[in-house]
Amino acid sequence: MEDALRLESVSKTFGDQVKVAALDQVSLGLPYGTFTAVMGPSGSGKSTLLNCASGLERPDFGRVLIGGQELDTSDETAATRFRRGRIGFVFQAFNLLPTLTVWQNVLLPARIAGTSLSREDKNRARLLLDRVGLGDRLNHRPAELSGGQQQRVAIARAIVNRPALLFADEPTGALDSVRAAEVLMLIGESVREFGQTVVMVTHDPVAAAYADRVLFLADGRIVDEMRAPQAAGVAARMAAFRPTEAAAHVADAAHATHGTSTATSRFSGKAA
Numbered sequence: 001m002e003d004a005l006r007l008e009s010v011s012k013t014f015g016d017q018v019k020v021a022a023l024d025q026v027s028l029g030l031p032y033g034t035f036t037a038v039m040g041p042s043g044s045g046k047s048t049l050l051n052c053a054s055g056l057e058r059p060d061f062g063r064v065l066i067g068g069q070e071l072d073t074s075d076e077t078a079a080t081r082f083r084r085g086r087i088g089f090v091f092q093a094f095n096l097l098p099t100l101t102v103w104q105n106v107l108l109p110a111r112i113a114g115t116s117l118s119r120e121d122k123n124r125a126r127l128l129l130d131r132v133g134l135g136d137r138l139n140h141r142p143a144e145l146s147g148g149q150q151q152r153v154a155i156a157r158a159i160v161n162r163p164a165l166l167f168a169d170e171p172t173g174a175l176d177s178v179r180a181a182e183v184l185m186l187i188g189e190s191v192r193e194f195g196q197t198v199v200m201v202t203h204d205p206v207a208a209a210y211a212d213r214v215l216f217l218a219d220g221r222i223v224d225e226m227r228a229p230q231a232a233g234v235a236a237r238m239a240a241f242r243p244t245e246a247a248a249h250v251a252d253a254a255h256a257t258h259g260t261s262t263a264t265s266r267f268s269g270k271a272a
């Protein structure tokens, strides 16, 4: 079976005079029903990877295949139609519509796709919103919620609509550790129960440890990976990047308490 997501030698450069290779011939394959975390120092290309993989940004070179089909971003309307129903996003700017209530925001993707959620889906949406602590906020508008609450609405929306591929950029960034753990468990359940494929950018080794696999980026390349990651091992790997970066990520890892690394390094050289 083809992968849920494949990148073949994807490159993306920014800048005119001074060129920055945000992605440098990145190839990867993510099977269906897998949860992958993407980590790396600031500026290593994580967001660019997410943007190119989801068709929000067009690579300069290389191909992106979703469910075996090439994502063609030359026709924006066709690309949008292709993404709809297949791809979900949880980004830092939560993309909630301000005039709609929590409940309407969660149901919106199904309405846009012209399908309606079944009674069972709606029950599940209610349960999910209960589980993320928003069961009593269904009629509130985003402006009446905190940043963390808005983030949880965006995550519930992404899970309820079950896109085959879900891209999440720092989905737990605005949450305290208890809420973050709840959300990450929900994402993990969604991967296992519904075969969703999730790609999550994070700076937090504890969050990354919920994934099946961590990809480490440096200077636009995948320089390492870890399967069945554990927080302490991920934190140690992050600490091996540049000293300035390491300081920030070691701080992140202060609450990374359990386990040891199960790194399967395919690369012997230093990452940065």
Ligand SMILES: Nc1ncnc2c1ncn2[C@@H]1O[C@H](COP(=O)(O)OP(=O)(O)OP(=O)(O)O)[C@@H](O)[C@H]1O
Pocket (backbone or CB within 6 Å): 014, 015, 020, 021, 022, 040, 041, 042, 043, 044, 045, 046, 047, 048, 049
């Ligand atoms: N639109 C843009 N124009 C110019 N340069 C860009 C643009 N987007 C990204 N870059 C550059 O490409 C490189 C990779 O950026 P990217 O945002 O993908 O990194 P990142 O790993 O997500 O960083 P962070 O962890 O700080 O969010 C950086 O050097 C960045 O400055």
